[in-house]
Amino acid sequence: MKIQGRKKKEKRINRLLLLKDILITLVTLKCTTAICWNLRNTEYGETQIALLYVLAVLLIARFSSRFYFGLIASLLAMLQIDYFFMVPYFQLDFSLNGYPFTFFVIFAVSNVVSMLMLQIRQQEKNRLEAEREKLRANLLRAISHDIRTPLTSIIGSVSTVIENYSKMEKEDSVSLLMDARAEAQWLVRVVENLLLVTKVDGVGISLRKTPELADEVLSSAVLKLKKRFPDAPIEAGVSEELLFIPMDAVLVEQVICNLVENAIVHGGQVSRIGIFVRREKDKALFLVEDDGKGIEPEVQRKLLKQGLYNGLGEEQTGKRNLGIGLPVCKSIIEAHKGELLLSNRAEGGTSVKFWLPLEEEGKEA
Amino acid sequence: MENKKVVLVVEDEQSICRFVSVVLETNGYLVETAGTGEEAINKCRVRQPSVLLLDLGLPDMDGVQVMKKMRERYSFPVVVVSARTGEKDKAEVLSMGADAYITKPFGTQELIDCVKRAERHSKQGMERFLPKKTRIQTGEFTLDLEKECALVSGKDIGLTHMEFILLSALVKKSGRVLTYEFLMEEVWKDTSLEKARELRTLMAGLRKKLEENPMEPCYIFAEIGVGYRFRDI
Numbered sequence: 001m002k003i004q005g006r007k008k009k010e011k012r013i014n015r016l017l018l019l020k021d022i023l024i025t026l027v028t029l030k031c032t033t034a035i036c037w038n039l040r041n042t043e044y045g046e047t048q049i050a051l052l053y054v055l056a057v058l059l060i061a062r063f064s065s066r067f068y069f070g071l072i073a074s075l076l077a078m079l080q081i082d083y084f085f086m087v088p089y090f091q092l093d094f095s096l097n098g099y100p101f102t103f104f105v106i107f108a109v110s111n112v113v114s115m116l117m118l119q120i121r122q123q124e125k126n127r128l129e130a131e132r133e134k135l136r137a138n139l140l141r142a143i144s145h146d147i148r149t150p151l152t153s154i155i156g157s158v159s160t161v162i163e164n165y166s167k168m169e170k171e172d173s174v175s176l177l178m179d180a181r182a183e184a185q186w187l188v189r190v191v192e193n194l195l196l197v198t199k200v201d202g203v204g205i206s207l208r209k210t211p212e213l214a215d216e217v218l219s220s221a222v223l224k225l226k227k228r229f230p231d232a233p234i235e236a237g238v239s240e241e242l243l244f245i246p247m248d249a250v251l252v253e254q255v256i257c258n259l260v261e262n263a264i265v266h267g268g269q270v271s272r273i274g275i276f277v278r279r280e281k282d283k284a285l286f287l288v289e290d291d292g293k294g295i296e297p298e299v300q301r302k303l304l305k306q307g308l309y310n311g312l313g314e315e316q317t318g319k320r321n322l323g324i325g326l327p328v329c330k331s332i333i334e335a336h337k338g339e340l341l342l343s344n345r346a347e348g349g350t351s352v353k354f355w356l357p358l359e360e361e362g363k364e365a
Numbered sequence: 366m367e368n369k370k371v372v373l374v375v376e377d378e379q380s381i382c383r384f385v386s387v388v389l390e391t392n393g394y395l396v397e398t399a400g401t402g403e404e405a406i407n408k409c410r411v412r413q414p415s416v417l418l419l420d421l422g423l424p425d426m427d428g429v430q431v432m433k434k435m436r437e438r439y440s441f442p443v444v445v446v447s448a449r450t451g452e453k454d455k456a457e458v459l460s461m462g463a464d465a466y467i468t469k470p471f472g473t474q475e476l477i478d479c480v481k482r483a484e485r486h487s488k489q490g491m492e493r494f495l496p497k498k499t500r501i502q503t504g505e506f507t508l509d510l511e512k513e514c515a516l517v518s519g520k521d522i523g524l525t526h527m528e529f530i531l532l533s534a535l536v537k538k539s540g541r542v543l544t545y546e547f548l549m550e551e552v553w554k555d556t557s558l559e560k561a562r563e564l565r566t567l568m569a570g571l572r573k574k575l576e577e578n579p580m581e582p583c584y585i586f587a588e589i590g591v592g593y594r595f596r597d598i
Contacts, residue, residue: 188470213565215572216587219580226581236580242569244562249589 021064025073032056033080040085049085050102053077054109061113070110078103146190150183157183196254196328207248207335214243214277214284221256222275232264233271239278245356247336252356255329259288259352262326267292267350283338283355291349300342329354369395370484373414375405375431376446377424381469385418388473389480402426406434413441416484421447421458429461436462442483446471456544456591464541482540482597501536503598506575506584508536515575522574527552527567532575535585535595544592568593 061070157176270292340354399405421428442464
């Protein structure tokens with residue numbers, strides 16, 4: 001069903017593009033004809049008319065999205081020149097001297113321009129592809145770091161326990177095993193985030209948006225967080241109004257969890273973490289704020305500027321970083337056509353705001 | 366003297382099978398294992414388990430197929446284990462008769478809770494649906510089926526008729542996730558798209574009346590994208 005929807009959408013876009021091309025062609029030719037008609041009896045005369053048409057065809061070939069439009073335009077241009085501006089006026093007569101030559105020039109111009117355009121588009125595509133590849137490689141590098149460290153620790157602690165089973169103090173082995181468990185749980189989160197990346201980054205973004213109630217999403221996130229961090233000072237609230245927000249709820253829930261986790265793990269001394277949702281015009285504003293130590297402006301800028309993939313600042317290696325968390329959050333929100341802002345609060349602490357549109361524009365059933 | 370409950374664990378991954386067995390055994394269950402769907406079906410034929418723990422990714426057939434086969438013949442509770450995380454699958458599996466759903470990776474506590482809950486369903490399922498019972502109670506909450514009202518801490522929370530129908534549907538199947546479709550069918554006999562929205566609105570009102578802090582509910586839990594669950598009774 002989803003694929004069908006996407007196909008339909010593609011079709012619609014295609015039709016629009018075709019319409020646009022036709023419009024460009026017709027309008028340009030009409031204008032040229034009008035100008036030429038006015039020039040017809042001045043001293044500029046007929047020699048310039050052909051030139052103007054060449055220009056028109058060139059413009060059409062440049063701005064239409066399909067390459068055969070340049071050719072069609074050159075044909076139309078020829079017919080018009082013949083019909084309007086060559087003796088005998090108002091009839092088609094292909095036998096005139098020089099006619100094949102003019103036609104050849106116009107045709108060649110349109111052809112060359114169309115080819116160039118095609119090439120440029122291809123190059124653009126290649127460049128994007130290459131960029132994507134590079135980002136992907138960056139991601140993989142970052143991930144393998146994120147995965148390798150906990151794996152080392154898991155293997156290390158578990159092997160230690162196995163090899164020294166009878167010699168070790170019970171508490172020691174338990175604490176080693178607990179480390180292993182914590183590391184494995186960290187891995188789970190890395191994998192979760194990875195899955196999110198593949199979801200958000202797919203070529204045709206596969207968001208499955210359904211209208212969800214803000215308080216359900218929020219309370220579900222809070223319950224999850226409470227399970228993971230039983231002592232976290234989380235406060236959550238929604239406005240009285242019921243907010244139905246079209247979203248992929250699993251992703252948005254993950255965003256909220258990620259943000260709160262960041263506050264807990266990186267906020268330093270945090271005595272309060274607030275999560276609120278309210279309406280702001282035609283958007284829903286989600287606010288996650290804490291009273292911790294805030295984020296240095298330098299890091300802040302970097303966090304939001306970097307793409308999805310450059311999640312790891314090199315200098316952060318060693319301690320567990322913000323991971324791919326924040327950039328992922330940002331791209332999830334952007335995939336919802338929303339916006340995410342990060343700032344430090346005047347009274348201390350961090351505040352992350354994100355907005356999601358309340359109504360789906362161009363509704364899709 | 367109490368004879369132990371049998372859990373049949375259907376899982377092809379040896380390491381998972383092993384730790385699940387150990388966890389369940391230390392919690393007083395008797396564990397049988399099966400590595401393939403075929404084997405699981407055969408074992409069920411020989412001896413019906415109290416709970417079936419079923420992994421969806423089996424080497425010989427789709428776990429969903431296995432569940433369908435089981436449902437045709439038996440009524441013991443099925444807990445589905447899966448590494449697929451889409452809520453769509455979740456809703457699908459639940460609507461096909463699974464009693465609970467647990468996603469990999471899961472913790473030991475989560476596993477035990479899930480199995481215990483499922484096991485209780487089968488036992489209580491019988492008793493609870495006897496028409497005799499008119500009052501259902503859990504914690505501070507009481508539902509009076511005869512007077513069509515609900516009390517929290519002894520106070521009537523003033524349910525509307527619709528809210529009452531919705532709440533009693535949830536309470537009667539407490540501990541299980543009821544999908545949106547199921548609830549819409551239950552309340553309106555209509556599963557159209559507008560009703561989906563209405564259901565959420567109705568539910569929001571109900572939760573507000575019922576929960577002290579709707580952000581940290583203790584009775585009705587939203588399973589996003591799937592449905593709702595009333596807490597275990």
